[in-house]
Amino acid sequence: MLPFLIAATLSAQIAPAPLLVRPGLLRVRISSALGRSEIEVEIGVLQRQRSTRHYWFRRASARDGFGPPEYATTAECPIAHDRLESLEQIPMPVPDLPGFGRESTQIILDGAQYVLETPALHQDGQSGDLKLTSNVGSPLARWIDALIAALEPCWRPVRPPGLIP
Numbered sequence: 001m002l003p004f005l006i007a008a009t010l011s012a013q014i015a016p017a018p019l020l021v022r023p024g025l026l027r028v029r030i031s032s033a034l035g036r037s038e039i040e041v042e043i044g045v046l047q048r049q050r051s052t053r054h055y056w057f058r059r060a061s062a063r064d065g066f067g068p069p070e071y072a073t074t075a076e077c078p079i080a081h082d083r084l085e086s087l088e089q090i091p092m093p094v095p096d097l098p099g100f101g102r103e104s105t106q107i108i109l110d111g112a113q114y115v116l117e118t119p120a121l122h123q124d125g126q127s128g129d130l131k132l133t134s135n136v137g138s139p140l141a142r143w144i145d146a147l148i149a150a151l152e153p154c155w156r157p158v159r160p161p162g163l164i165p
């Protein structure tokens with residue numbers, strides 16, 4: 001019995017750490033105004049214990065209905081990690097009430113709605129949530145387009161281990 005316990009203890013120490021999967025924490029969506037198409041990417045943390053933090057991506061695309069999702073991770077697609085990191089650098093909009101300060105000078109009749117939903121951090125250190133929407137050409141749209149382009153060669157039909165469908 002003792003040799004079995006020693007062997008089990010040793011194998012537990014050298015076995016690779018299991019993947020820890022957390023629910024999605026970030027979501028981006030592009031909805032075409034006239035084309036009735038939509039792309040949604042959910043992003044979450046996929047991390048090995050005592051190792052580098054990685055993220056998972058789940059993409060669903062629709063044109064008259066969503067098909068099966070596709071997946072990617074920053075472990076196989078390191079450029080996506082760089083794109084994620086750059087999110088904290090995009091310029092944020094400011095409140096704009098009619099009659100105060102600056103006034104909107106652009107009206108876009110067609111285009112796409114870009115949406116970002118993510119945890120946020122206030123300047124005083126408190127956490128919160130952020131939902132940001134914009135149209136084509138905005139800093140948010142450029143960031144989402146760059147993320148989608150970086151992920152394009154990385155999509156696979158196979159779900160990362162431990163990720164709940």
